[in-house]
Amino acid sequence: MAIHVGDTAPDFTLKTQDDKEWKLSAQSGKNVVLMWYPLDWSPTCEKENCSVSNDHTFSAPNAVVVGISRDSMWSHRAWAKERGIKHDLLADPMLDVTKKYDLQHPAVPFISHRATVIVDKNGKVAFVQVQEKTGEARDMGAVVAALKKLG
Numbered sequence: 001m002a003i004h005v006g007d008t009a010p011d012f013t014l015k016t017q018d019d020k021e022w023k024l025s026a027q028s029g030k031n032v033v034l035m036w037y038p039l040d041w042s043p044t045c046e047k048e049n050c051s052v053s054n055d056h057t058f059s060a061p062n063a064v065v066v067g068i069s070r071d072s073m074w075s076h077r078a079w080a081k082e083r084g085i086k087h088d089l090l091a092d093p094m095l096d097v098t099k100k101y102d103l104q105h106p107a108v109p110f111i112s113h114r115a116t117v118i119v120d121k122n123g124k125v126a127f128v129q130v131q132e133k134t135g136e137a138r139d140m141g142a143v144v145a146a147l148k149k150l151g
Contacts (some may be wrong), residue, residue: 002129003117007124009117009125011023011024011060012096015034017076017080018073018088019073022066028037028121028123030064030121031062031119031150033064033117034101035048035116036069037067037114038111039111044136050083050084052067052128062121063145067085068098069090070112095122103115103116109135114130114134115128115131116129126151129142129143
């Protein structure tokens with residue numbers, strides 16, 4: 001089942017790079033940018049996550065951004081420290097949440113698509129973008145525009 005704009009976002013809890021539980025429903029009242037990416041330490045994933053960490057659009061008081069991949073919290077911790085990534089990175093090693101959102105990569109089923117889902121302050125999906133060519137960066141301009149539109 002694919003995720004669509006207007007759907008209630010499936011709730012989930014995953015571990016951060018700091019071994020803390022991060023729960024989507026605990027972010028109520030904020031616009032949440034869920035950024036799925038295939039793997040830590042890969043060039044496109046690194047460029048995107050570092051860029052987001054330095055973009056003030058994503059550090060607004062009513063916005064939260066998290067990266068999600070199958071990598072372990074230990075890999076996330078090392079990568080975030082090495083590259084100066086400031087937002088939380090969530091570990092989805094068995095792709096359970098990825099599958100809930102129907103974002104498992106069909107050609108390479110052990111990773112996710114490069115995808116962005118924005119969940120609005122009320123828990124509804126407000127934006128979905130799936131990058132079909134995994135090696136290419138997502139359209140961050142569209143993500144920023146969608147986030148600004150939500151206010």
